[in-house]
Amino acid sequence: MLPPPPKKSHLKELAPESQGLNQPLFQCAVLILPWLTPQELATISLTCKTLHQLARSLTLHRSVDASRSFENLPIPFHNTVDQYPYAYFIYTPSQIIPSPSFPYLQRQAWGPNSLLSQLGPNSSQGQALSGSSSSDAEMGCAYFQQSRVADFSMWVSVVGESACVCERCLKVTEDNVIGCPCMELEGAEWMGILSECGPSCRCGLECGNRPSQRGIRVQLKIVRDIRKGWGLYAAQWIQRGQFVCEYAGELLTTKEARRRQQIYDELASGGHFSSALLVVREHLPSGKACLRINIDATRVGNVARFINHSCDGGNLSTVLVRSSGALLPRLCFFASEDINEDEELTFSYGEIRVRPKGLKCFCGSSCCLGTLPSEHT
Numbered sequence: 001m002l003p004p005p006p007k008k009s010h011l012k013e014l015a016p017e018s019q020g021l022n023q024p025l026f027q028c029a030v031l032i033l034p035w036l037t038p039q040e041l042a043t044i045s046l047t048c049k050t051l052h053q054l055a056r057s058l059t060l061h062r063s064v065d066a067s068r069s070f071e072n073l074p075i076p077f078h079n080t081v082d083q084y085p086y087a088y089f090i091y092t093p094s095q096i097i098p099s100p101s102f103p104y105l106q107r108q109a110w111g112p113n114s115l116l117s118q119l120g121p122n123s124s125q126g127q128a129l130s131g132s133s134s135s136d137a138e139m140g141c142a143y144f145q146q147s148r149v150a151d152f153s154m155w156v157s158v159v160g161e162s163a164c165v166c167e168r169c170l171k172v173t174e175d176n177v178i179g180c181p182c183m184e185l186e187g188a189e190w191m192g193i194l195s196e197c198g199p200s201c202r203c204g205l206e207c208g209n210r211p212s213q214r215g216i217r218v219q220l221k222i223v224r225d226i227r228k229g230w231g232l233y234a235a236q237w238i239q240r241g242q243f244v245c246e247y248a249g250e251l252l253t254t255k256e257a258r259r260r261q262q263i264y265d266e267l268a269s270g271g272h273f274s275s276a277l278l279v280v281r282e283h284l285p286s287g288k289a290c291l292r293i294n295i296d297a298t299r300v301g302n303v304a305r306f307i308n309h310s311c312d313g314g315n316l317s318t319v320l321v322r323s324s325g326a327l328l329p330r331l332c333f334f335a336s337e338d339i340n341e342d343e344e345l346t347f348s349y350g351e352i353r354v355r356p357k358g359l360k361c362f363c364g365s366s367c368c369l370g371t372l373p374s375e376h377t
């Protein structure tokens, strides 16, 4: 593991000329290091002073925003219990379809800007390498974003505009929010299903009936617990009913979900491994069939992958959000009660426990059943 990151004031002193550092190596490392995993960084940082200092700076950069600028607000890691400064995974702000032909599933750059800025804003090397003042998301992941859009079209069908009556959507309410007559917020969210405007509506993202489509708008942080690992926390007061985040990850076929679950169970039995594969079942109105959605955020996901289980149901409701014109629903989390700053965000992983000797639960609630829910996938 890397030593603690340097204090901020030391960062600007990392420019190679001021340190007597190897310049060609420095330039090369600035391009390559953001693509490395923590283990690779730790190994490479042992090789020389230049790489050691860059790796330390990169570690600091990564620990201040788990979302790599994909979200509206940075989501920092806090760890006072062990040596891990951050959790490493590939970030996606929305659902994606895995495909072996897309290299973004293997690697994602995380942290080029902090390294480039160390070359100095006026440095010719810095300008040549950075171009503009793009974010991590723009710089490291442009290819990733393009691929994601191309992929997603395979799963989303857009029906004719008449599918929704929101041509009347342009009605502006007293709060200056664009209202929508097909809004079904009242009551629906507590039942776990919500209909939002979508691709077949004429309204845009500003429509009041798209609360889950504008990204994360509440301040969050990821805090390490000695027994539960990382957990997602509120970094501000959150009002009951407010959208918190979507559960984003790889959409899997049931066959692939079962295959991965077996591997994850084996890894978890050896300790030190957390999986984040969520299976959602939506019973169709006939009652005879059920739509099953498998979302795996273990390797590729967003910050929802850090939400821990609570036997009392926690403070988040899981809501299947259907958008007009989109084939698949999305799984979203809304606050089921008012949530205080520094409170952990939790939900119930389910009721079924097929393995009586499953993973121990440390939710701490008065109705804790002692083990985490487990199902045959």
Ligand SMILES: C[S@@+](CC[C@H](N)C(=O)[O-])C[C@H]1O[C@@H](n2cnc3c(N)ncnc32)[C@H](O)[C@@H]1O
Residues within 6 Å of the ligand: 227, 228, 229, 230, 231, 273, 274, 275, 276, 277, 305, 306, 307, 308, 309, 310, 359, 360, 361, 362, 363, 372
């Ligand atoms: C979706 S992940 C949640 C984030 C995870 N804590 C981490 O560090 O990445 C699910 C895993 O978190 C851990 N976990 C979640 N809720 C827990 C609880 N109430 N008690 C103990 N461990 C928990 C288990 O290892 C579980 O397999």
